[in-house]
Amino acid sequence: MAATEGAVVAGGQDQQPPPQARAVERLNPQVQQQLNLELVKTRAISLFKAITRILEELGGLARTNAVPKWQYILGQFSMVNLELYNIVEEIKNVSKAFVVHPKNVNAENATILPVMLSSKLLPEMEMDDNAKSEQLLHGVQNLPVPAQIEKLKTRIDMIGAACESAEKIIADARKSYFGTRQGPSLLPTIDKVQAAKIQEQENLLRSAVNHGEGLRMPGDQRQVTSSLPVHLADVLSVNDGTQSFSDSSGMYQKNTPPLMSTPSNNNQGTLLQASGAQLIGRPAASPSTGSTSFDNTTASPMQYANSPRSGANIMNTPSPQQQSHQQQQPQQLQQHQHQQRQKMMQLPPHQQQLLAQQQLRQSSMPGLGQNQLSQLHDMQNQTQPKFQSMHGQHHVQFSQPLAAQQLQGRQLTSAAMHMGTNQLSQGNQLNRQLNQFSSAANSALFNAAQTTPTSQMITNMSAMMPSQSILPRMQFGMSGGNRSLPAQNLSDQMFNMGAASASGMMPIQQQQQHGTQGAFGNMPQGAQNLQSGIVPMQNTQQNHPNFQQQRPQNQ
Amino acid sequence: MECVVQGIIETKHVEALEILLQGLCGVHRDSLRIHELCLKSVPNLGLVSSEVRLLCDLEQPEPTWTVRHIGGAMRGAGAEQISVLVRTMAESKVSKNALRLFYALGYKLDHELLRVGFAFHFNRGAPITVTVSSVNKMLKLHATDEAVPVTPGIQLVEVTAPASSENYTEVAAAMTSFCEYLAPLLHLSKPGVSTGVVPTAAAAAASLMSDGGGTTL
Numbered sequence: 022m023a024a025t026e027g028a029v030v031a032g033g034q035d036q037q038p039p040p041q042a043r044a045v046e047r048l049n050p051q052v053q054q055q056l057n058l059e060l061v062k063t064r065a066i067s068l069f070k071a072i073t074r075i076l077e078e079l080g081g082l083a084r085t086n087a088v089p090k091w092q093y094i095l096g097q098f099s100m101v102n103l104e105l106y107n108i109v110e111e112i113k114n115v116s117k118a119f120v121v122h123p124k125n126v127n128a129e130n131a132t133i134l135p136v137m138l139s140s141k142l143l144p145e146m147e148m149d150d151n152a153k154s155e156q157l158l159h160g161v162q163n164l165p166v167p168a169q170i171e172k173l174k175t176r177i178d179m180i181g182a183a184c185e186s187a188e189k190i191i192a193d194a195r196k197s198y199f200g201t202r203q204g205p206s207l208l209p210t211i212d213k214v215q216a217a218k219i220q221e222q223e224n225l226l227r228s229a230v231n232h233g234e235g236l237r238m239p240g241d242q243r244q245v246t247s248s249l250p251v252h253l254a255d256v257l258s259v260n261d262g263t264q265s266f267s268d269s270s271g272m273y274q275k276n277t278p279p280l281m282s283t284p285s286n287n288n289q290g291t292l293l294q295a296s297g298a299q300l301i302g303r304p305a306a307s308p309s310t311g312s313t314s315f316d317n318t319t320a321s322p323m324q325y326a327n328s329p330r331s332g333a334n335i336m337n338t339p340s341p342q343q344q345s346h347q348q349q350q351p352q353q354l355q356q357h358q359h360q361q362r363q364k365m366m367q368l369p370p371h372q373q374q375l376l377a378q379q380q381l382r383q384s385s386m387p388g389l390g391q392n393q394l395s396q397l398h399d400m401q402n403q404t405q406p407k408f409q410s411m412h413g414q415h416h417v418q419f420s421q422p423l424a425a426q427q428l429q430g431r432q433l434t435s436a437a438m439h440m441g442t443n444q445l446s447q448g449n450q451l452n453r454q455l456n457q458f459s460s461a462a463n464s465a466l467f468n469a470a471q472t473t474p475t476s477q478m479i480t481n482m483s484a485m486m487p488s489q490s491i492l493p494r495m496q497f498g499m500s501g502g503n504r505s506l507p508a509q510n511l512s513d514q515m516f517n518m519g520a521a522s523a524s525g526m527m528p529i530q531q532q533q534q535h536g537t538q539g540a541f542g543n544m545p546q547g548a549q550n551l552q553s554g555i556v557p558m559q560n561t562q563q564n565h566p567n568f569q570q571q572r573p574q575n576q
Numbered sequence: 577m578e579c580v581v582q583g584i585i586e587t588k589h590v591e592a593l594e595i596l597l598q599g600l601c602g603v604h605r606d607s608l609r610i611h612e613l614c615l616k617s618v619p620n621l622g623l624v625s626s627e628v629r630l631l632c633d634l635e636q637p638e639p640t641w642t643v644r645h646i647g648g649a650m651r652g653a654g655a656e657q658i659s660v661l662v663r664t665m666a667e668s669k670v671s672k673n674a675l676r677l678f679y680a681l682g683y684k685l686d687h688e689l690l691r692v693g694f695a696f697h698f699n700r701g702a703p704i705t706v707t708v709s710s711v712n713k714m715l716k717l718h719a720t721d722e723a724v725p726v727t728p729g730i731q732l733v734e735v736t737a738p739a740s741s742e743n744y745t746e747v748a749a750a751m752t753s754f755c756e757y758l759a760p761l762l763h764l765s766k767p768g769v770s771t772g773v774v775p776t777a778a779a780a781a782a783s784l785m786s787d788g789g790g791t792t793l
Contacts, residue, residue: 219773222727223584229711229726230582231767233614233687236713236726250720252611252632252639256672257718 061111068104075101579660579702579748580736581755583764583771587729590708592781593761594694597706600757601698608709609634610691611720613675615683628683630675634720643670650744660748661766662739689713690723693731701750702737709734733762 075097136146157176158169228234249257585593594605611632619625631642647664649655655662693709710731712723735755739747755764760780763771774780 216772219586219730220770222730223770223772226584226711226727226730226732227582227768227770229689229713230732233689236687236689238687238717249718250611250634252634252672253675253718256675 061108064104064108064111068101068108071097071101071104577662577739577741577744578665578736579662579739579744579751580734580767581660581751581764582735582767583733583758583762584730584773585708585733585762586773586777587710587731589761589777589781590693590731592784593708593733593758595784596758596761597696597708600754601696601700601706603696603698605694605696607635608691608693608695608707610709611688612691613688614686615678616686617681617683620682627686628678630670630678639672641670641672641674643668643674658745658748659766660751662744662748665738688718689726690720692723700754702739702743702747704735704737704751704754707734707736708732733758733764735764 075094078094078097157173225235229236248254598605611634613630613632615628615630617626617628627646629644629646631644633640633642644665644667647666649661649663650658690712691707691709692712693707695705695707695709697703697705708731710725711727712725714720714723716722735751737747737751758764760774761777761784762774765771
């Protein structure tokens with residue numbers, strides 16, 4: 022800064038003496054005026070004084086070793102800086118012809134410095150220059166220079182005027198354009214009244230969509246009075262106007278079982294099956310109706326995990342799936358199997374063996390008769406691999422899909438016959454294909470097998486069959502799904518449940534996992550314990566702890 | 577699982593919004609006419625009463641039914657930082673027997689509404705669906721032909737995208753960036769958070785509806 026200001030000062034002062042020294046040579050008065058040397062001199066002197074002042078202050082501080090007032094000093098420096106800047110600007114404007122202001126080469130002026138310093142332009146640049154000047158001075162080159170200057174000036178002024186008018190026109194056009202678009206009010210705000218109305222409407226709308234506020238009709242208006250729209254006409258009959266179906270039996274009569282999904286599966290969207298899947302047609306019976314239907318059967322009332330059961334009680338647990346289901350979901354199959362298992366648990370030991378064997382066969386109710394009892398005796402002590410081998414040997418061939426209850430009934434009776442005849446294992450083949458049998462049928466048959474095969478059994482069984490109301494319970498348990506069975510069961514290939522066969526087994530071990538086969542694996546282990554019992558239809562959790570206890574014991 | 581935001585727009589600007597969406601999405605609009613039945617279960621069927629929605633698409637020549645269950649929304653500090661609502665949602669196509677089924681299970685009709693409007697389905701980082709519809713209520717049960725709008729001057733705009741628990745952040749980000757394009761016309765927010773209308777919507781709508789500036793001054 023000191024160097025530049027020195028240069029400036031020198032420049033200012035230098036310019037002053039030459040005009041004065043060479044009296045003959047005077048600067049053009051115009052240039053002199055332009056240079057405004059007096060002003061520059063004044064500024065330079067004041068700048069010099071300010072800097073001197075600062076230097077003195079700093080010197081005094083240094084001598085006295087006092088703490089300088091930095092704020093003040095910085096202020097002084099900034100003032101000096103400002104003055105310097107002013108001077109430089111002034112000189113730059115007028116001294117282009119005399120001095121080269123940028124003393125140092127930097128990026129800014131590196132390109133232009135050579136041109137500034139050169140006495141003659143490069144040939145190309147000279148040609149460009151000439152061409153441009155030719156263009157500009159086309160009409161006025163022959164005139165004297167002042168005239169040329171005048172003409173150029175007028176030309177510049179004309180161009181400037183044209184630009185200004187063009188800008189003005191553009192601004193006017195813009196204003197009018199937007200003016201007509203937006204109308205008189207360009208305000209971006211909405212007035213309060215309107216905003217409040219909109220807010221109110223918005224709240225109405227949002228609550229209607231998200232929560233159904235304002236859309237609920239009072240009960241008396243809920244009757245279907247006018248004709249139903251097309252899409253509902255065949256869905257709802259007029260009688261269906263009221264939405265409560267308390268009579269479960271009505272549902273069963275339908276040939277096409279509706280999709281089954283339990284309300285308790287709120288958090289399990291997966292249970293909402295596509296229409297293609299056929300679930301077991303279960304009546305939407307309330308638990309109360311189920312219990313009453315229990316009473317209808319010869320078996321004992323609902324089984325709970327904690328209550329000891331007699332063998333005959335197992336009859337009650339035919340799963341709801343006994344009824345018309347065409348293809349059972351894996352869960353239901355497992356349920357069925359569980360159910361069966363649970364029934365086995367409650368049987369006397371020899372029957373438990375039957376139960377153990379029953380795990381292997383997924384839907385084979387028929388054929389499980391006393392002939393199997395002996396098999397189970399053997400099987401009970403066998404390890405699982407052995408089970409497998411035995412499993413393979415015993416295959417009960419069951420007739421193919423039970424589509425109708427009648428078929429199931431038939432099978433049940435035939436199974437009862439089987440049991441009566443007391444055939445032994447050799448001829449028996451357990452049918453592993455669950456999808457052929459409703460689990461209810463299996464469980465019913467199994468139960469029949471468990472108890473003494475008498476003719477009474479048969480009658481019991483047939484009496485059992487219509488007890489469909491038991492079924493609903495099963496389903497409830499299915500969905501719950503938080504119990505996870507030990508992996509041992511799951512990997513057991515023996516218990517190869519067909520995808521279709523959802524056993525009506527009580528959900529003790531169940532199937533909280535979709536398609537888990539583990540339930541079956543538990544059976545052998547649990548077979549020892551009769552008391553684990555058939556879980557109550559509704560509540561699988563009750564039995565679960567029992568089972569868990571059983572398993573370690575049996576292993 | 578889905579990410580969802582809702583907003584409102586005045587009916588007079590819906591056409592402009594459609595133009596904007598047409599330009600942003602690059603697909604044609606699908607007309608929408610959905611009869612939504614909201615069924616609630618009675619408490620004795622479970623621990624708490626649950627709600628399930630049956631949607632019947634009346635636009636098709638053959639009405640198609642869908643069942644949808646909307647679960648709880650994500651909560652917590654992380655959820656508050658996301659500007660969209662992430663909630664569990666399960667949806668499936670069903671047969672027309674679904675309604676009977678639910679009635680048989682013990683569900684009762686809680687309310688019903690009819691949505692009439694249009695929707696755009698496109699992919700922009702995530703498969704996003706924008707639905708602009710007027711929500712209508714039926715004065716008589718199931719009388720979809722005599723439905724009147726709940727709020728005549730305001731329509732509902734919903735932007736949804738399916739998500740899973742692994743990718744919901746990306747889906748939320750894609751949705752947020754898309755929603756910014758709609759800012760001149762409407763504000764979008766989580767369902768339940770009210771937004772108001774955009775003051776400059778009129779101007780934006782006007783410019784969208786203009787024929788490109790060829791007007792003479």
